[in-house]
Amino acid sequence: MSKVRVLVGTKKGAFILTADGKREHWDVSGPFFAGWEIYHMKGSPVNPDRIYVSQTSSWSGQVIQRSDDGGKTWAAPGGGVQKSPQGWPMGESNRFVYDTSAETGKPLTTHQFYDGTQHPWEFKRVWHLEPSLTNAEEVYAGVEDAAIFHSKDGAHSWQELPGLRGHGTGPKWQPGAGGMCLHTIVLDPKDPNRIYIAISAAGAFRTDDGGKTWKPINKGLRSQFIPDQDAEVGHCVHHIAMNPRRPGVLFMQKHWDVMRSDDAGDSWREVSGNLPTDFGFAIDVHAHEPETIFVAPIKSDSEHYPLDGKLQVWRSKTGGNEWEAMTEGLPQQNCYVNVLRDAMSVDSLDTCGVYFGTTGGQVYVSPDAGDHWKPIVRDLPAVLSVEVQTLP
Amino acid sequence: MIRVELPHHLRVLAQLSGEVTVEVAEPVTLRRVLDALEARYPVLRGTIRDHDSKKRRPFLRFFACQEDLSHDSPDDPLPEAVATGKEPLLVIGAIAGGAGRDWPSRRTRLRRQEPVAGN
Numbered sequence: 105m106s107k108v109r110v111l112v113g114t115k116k117g118a119f120i121l122t123a124d125g126k127r128e129h130w131d132v133s134g135p136f137f138a139g140w141e142i143y144h145m146k147g148s149p150v151n152p153d154r155i156y157v158s159q160t161s162s163w164s165g166q167v168i169q170r171s172d173d174g175g176k177t178w179a180a181p182g183g184g185v186q187k188s189p190q191g192w193p194m195g196e197s198n199r200f201v202y203d204t205s206a207e208t209g210k211p212l213t214t215h216q217f218y219d220g221t222q223h224p225w226e227f228k229r230v231w232h233l234e235p236s237l238t239n240a241e242e243v244y245a246g247v248e249d250a251a252i253f254h255s256k257d258g259a260h261s262w263q264e265l266p267g268l269r270g271h272g273t274g275p276k277w278q279p280g281a282g283g284m285c286l287h288t289i290v291l292d293p294k295d296p297n298r299i300y301i302a303i304s305a306a307g308a309f310r311t312d313d314g315g316k317t318w319k320p321i322n323k324g325l326r327s328q329f330i331p332d333q334d335a336e337v338g339h340c341v342h343h344i345a346m347n348p349r350r351p352g353v354l355f356m357q358k359h360w361d362v363m364r365s366d367d368a369g370d371s372w373r374e375v376s377g378n379l380p381t382d383f384g385f386a387i388d389v390h391a392h393e394p395e396t397i398f399v400a401p402i403k404s405d406s407e408h409y410p411l412d413g414k415l416q417v418w419r420s421k422t423g424g425n426e427w428e429a430m431t432e433g434l435p436q437q438n439c440y441v442n443v444l445r446d447a448m449s450v451d452s453l454d455t456c457g458v459y460f461g462t463t464g465g466q467v468y469v470s471p472d473a474g475d476h477w478k479p480i481v482r483d484l485p486a487v488l489s490v491e492v493q494t495l496p
Numbered sequence: 497m498i499r500v501e502l503p504h505h506l507r508v509l510a511q512l513s514g515e516v517t518v519e520v521a522e523p524v525t526l527r528r529v530l531d532a533l534e535a536r537y538p539v540l541r542g543t544i545r546d547h548d549s550k551k552r553r554p555f556l557r558f559f560a561c562q563e564d565l566s567h568d569s570p571d572d573p574l575p576e577a578v579a580t581g582k583e584p585l586l587v588i589g590a591i592a593g594g595a596g597r598d599w600p601s602r603r604t605r606l607r608r609q610e611p612v613a614g615n
Binding site for chain 1: 504542553556589
């Protein structure tokens with residue numbers, strides 16, 4: 105029987121939740137990396153037991169961890185698996201250096217700071233790890249201050265893809281409330297040279313040549329907080345989701361507005377429809393029904409919790425515009441948690457399961473595509489990310 | 497032999513328990529101690545100071561002999577008691593958000609060693 109493994113990153117460590125295909129009874133393991141912020145963890149589609157983790161701390165900086173046995177044991181790549189003759193951890197996996205070399209890199213520019221002045225580019229942390237679809241040793245990292253890095257050696261060493269940061273619009277990029285982060289990386293399963301990324305607050309970008317050059321794909325987005333509301337860059341895109349069976353169609357939760365593109369991001373149209381509020385962070389697409397999408401509406405950009413204290417996932421079966429509230433099993437009073445951008449995921453079992461985590465430490469599952477919900481855990485630290493692996 | 501006390505999270509990361517010792521040629525400076533520490537435990541590179549600029553991470557501090565050395569030049573000689581191994585160099589997480597259980601318990605330990613004042 106198939107089973108699912110849910111990878112949960114929290115403010116104070118990582119947790120792994122496992123269940124069989126019924127998704128009724130759960131085993132919880134963790135905390136791993138206790139006390140550290142786990143921004144994201146994700147398994148390789150090629151080798152699901154290979155899991156990459158972004159472990160970060162304002163005190164001690166960035167560390168990448170890796171498991172090769174599905175989360176039973178962990179090591180910083182090159183820093184624990186292979187030991188020196190004396191038995192000490194060797195190597196390092198936490199070095200993210202912007203490529204400013206004349207040969208391959210781009211000069212570091214400034215970006216816009218919160219107050220509108222220019223601010224130097226500085227590495228802070230890894231927000232998102234996206235393992236390759238074809239090679240378990242290959243993985244991409246989206247970082248703050250915004251840039252994309254690439255590793256071909258299992259996250260031991262990292263090289264920037266500087267064409268994105270060097271696009272030339274950097275001085276117009278600005279941080280959102282969480283910092284100026286590259287938080288979304290979507291790989292096209294049909295075209296290995298095509299990658300989508302999103303940055304708060306710069307917008308969405310696409311490469312069609314494996315990361316050498318990038319172009320902004322923000323036509324149709326409108327944002328009130330920039331002087332030119334239809335500008336090429338400067339939009340606060342919160343997350344982008346894609347059904348891998350239909351790579352050209354993208355869904356976006358923007359700061360405000362839920363958007364859709366049918367041409368690989370070349371143009372977008374709003375599909376917020378009857379949503380009670382179209383502010384939010386998380387968005388995902390049903391594993392088998394590419395027109396079925398899920399969002400977790402949040403009241404506003406100044407009040408990051410559900411409307412009226414009712415936790416709701418809204419589902420559209422029409423690719424947007426027509427939405428229904430999925431609330432059975434979710435708290436419908438006095439609930440003031442947030443659902444962050446990387447904290448929603450789906451499994452690919454026959455009846456698609458939907459999962460999301462909250463800043464209140466709950467992780468909910470719906471084994472029937474949103475119809476019914478139940479908590480897997482209620483009392484974890486604030487949940488930063490949720491990823492699901494469907495295992496044979 | 498220089499004694500270094502690391503914060504809890506870095507000890508876990510480097511798979512250490514308790515104090516660590518490193519050999520450093522004279523003159524014993526902060527830079528030399530950190531160079532030796534990182535050479536011995538490469539996983540610590542980038543966690544105490546920046547990989548390239550070697551600038552101290554802002555939320556970490558260096559204390560020794562009841563003095564804050566965080567803002568001293570990394571090339572200044574460390575106190576003699578550190579250089580001779582009498583006292584450890586303390587790498588401390590700034591208190592914002594908590595320094596870890598080892599710090600209060602160490603303080604408790606120290607308090608217990610203090611002579612009890614008469615009342």
